Amino acid sequence: MSALDAVLAAGRAAALELQRETIRLYRPGEDGFDWESGTDTPDPGTALYDGRARVKPSAQSKGEEVNAGERNVTLREFTVSLPWSTPPTVVRPVPGDVIDVVASHDTRMVGLRLWVTGVQFSSTATAWRISAEDRS
Template sequence: MSDLEAALAAGRLAALELQRETITLYRPGDDGFDWGSGTDTPGPATAIYSGPARVKPAAQSRGEEVDAGEQNVTLREYTVSVPWDTVVSTQPAVGDLMDVTASPDARMVGLRLWVTGVQYSSTATAWRITGEDRS
């Protein structure tokens, strides 16, 4: 094992120790219309990943207020790190959703993030996905 490989292995192990949240990453299904009730019904979601993650505000995230329809929304950026060697059958894409389902910080449970980017690197210590809180 080269020095680089040894350093990456140590870094990936350390990154795993920081992944204290549990998330579910999924692709929402296409909405359908229920003619009986006159409402939209969400289609079945496609599960992409469920497991440990580190969820933290992005370094430069300051919150940006925008108008969405008739309400003000504050956008906050987060970086979500999952184990580097995670294998998924469907690659995450912009518009997928991530829900925090467990955390030592109970205030994070229920946080929903919209995927805004996915980063790949053979020298990373974790697989990083950027997400946006739109509350």
């Protein structure tokens, strides 16, 4: 093992210790309509990842107010870090995928819904980082 590999292994172990939230990452599906019952049939979407993560506001995120329909919405940027060891079989998230915080030591984060805006890749990273935004 090279010196760089040893440093990366230590960094990845440290990053894993900071991943204290449990998230569900999924791709939303198309809702349908049941003509016989007259009700909407929500599609739960396709699960991409369920497990540990670190969810933290981006340092430069100040919140940007925008109009969405007839409502003002504040966009706040977050970085979601998944374990480096996440299997490569996990489908890569794309903008529009959704991250729900299922559990956290900070109970105020539970129920937070984030929308994926980008994904970062690097062979020298300590975690797999996903850019997302809160649209509340």
